[in-house]
Amino acid sequence: MKIIVAAATSFEIQPTINTSVNSNVQFLVTGIGMLATAVSITQLVLQQQPSIIIQAGIAGTFNTNLPLGKVVAINSETIGDLGVQENDRWKDVFDLKLIDANSAPFTNKQLLNPYLAQLNPLGLEEVPAITVNEISTNQQRISQLRATYNPTIESMEGAALHYICNSFHVPYIQLRSISNYIGERDKNKWQMQQAITNLNEALKAMLQQLLS
Numbered sequence: 051m052k053i054i055v056a057a058a059t060s061f062e063i064q065p066t067i068n069t070s071v072n073s074n075v076q077f078l079v080t081g082i083g084m085l086a087t088a089v090s091i092t093q094l095v096l097q098q099q100p101s102i103i104i105q106a107g108i109a110g111t112f113n114t115n116l117p118l119g120k121v122v123a124i125n126s127e128t129i130g131d132l133g134v135q136e137n138d139r140w141k142d143v144f145d146l147k148l149i150d151a152n153s154a155p156f157t158n159k160q161l162l163n164p165y166l167a168q169l170n171p172l173g174l175e176e177v178p179a180i181t182v183n184e185i186s187t188n189q190q191r192i193s194q195l196r197a198t199y200n201p202t203i204e205s206m207e208g209a210a211l212h213y214i215c216n217s218f219h220v221p222y223i224q225l226r227s228i229s230n231y232i233g234e235r236d237k238n239k240w241q242m243q244q245a246i247t248n249l250n251e252a253l254k255a256m257l258q259q260l261l262s
């Protein structure tokens with residue numbers, strides 16, 4: 051059994067790295083964003099054939115009813131900014147007929163996680179996410195993303211994990227701990243430290259379950 055814990059930055063998973071003693075668990079820092087994550091995870095999959103990849107990170111949420119610090123599992127990903135903004139209307143690559151909405155690894159435009167039923171031993175709430183290159187701050191754009199994709203979570207890496215693992219048939223789970231509400235630019239209103247603490251508690255509990 052080879053479990054890889056992947057994160058965009060080391061500080062997001064440092065508490066788990068610090069206490070890890072099991073040689074079946076390895077850590078991968080991919081870098082921020084879809085591109086760096088895609089290269090890093092593809093290289094890992096081809097060179098190491100992992101049994102399971104767990105991506106862990108902080109994220110923003112569109113749902114102001116969710117408390118900051120809550121840890122969720124992502125059941126579907128959508129690339130939120132692959133398309134064109136035309137006359138204030140958003141058309142993604144599927145609307146533009148550049149990619150078929152059901153061509154692998156997509157299902158109805160989404161990158162669904164088919165492994166979640168087996169890989170969510172903690173029973174974390176399962177929610178949909180979008181991945182973007184540019185963190186959403188503009189209220190009009192935020193409303194547009196909500197109306198188009200109805201996402202709960204926004205990150206900058208998740209879709210890369212789903213795309214690659216669905217393509218190479220590698221079991222995976224994406225854990226996100228909510229550090230901020232989407233569009234909030236005042237860092238004093240983020241709860242990055244609490245989000246990281248909760249993320250690592252969930253991560254350690256999950257590793258214990260998966261390794262038992």
Ligand SMILES: O=C(O)c1cccc(C(=O)CC[C@H]2O[C@@H](n3cnc4c(=O)[nH]cnc43)[C@H](O)[C@@H]2O)c1
Pocket residue numbers: 058082083107108109110111185186204205206207229230231232233
């Ligand atoms: O704006 C800043 O100065 C700033 C300083 C430190 C960190 C950030 C981030 O936005 C972290 C990006 C990192 O965390 C994920 N993340 C967290 N919140 C969001 C969000 O609202 N939208 C998209 N991604 C978010 C992301 O996956 C990155 O890995 C900013």
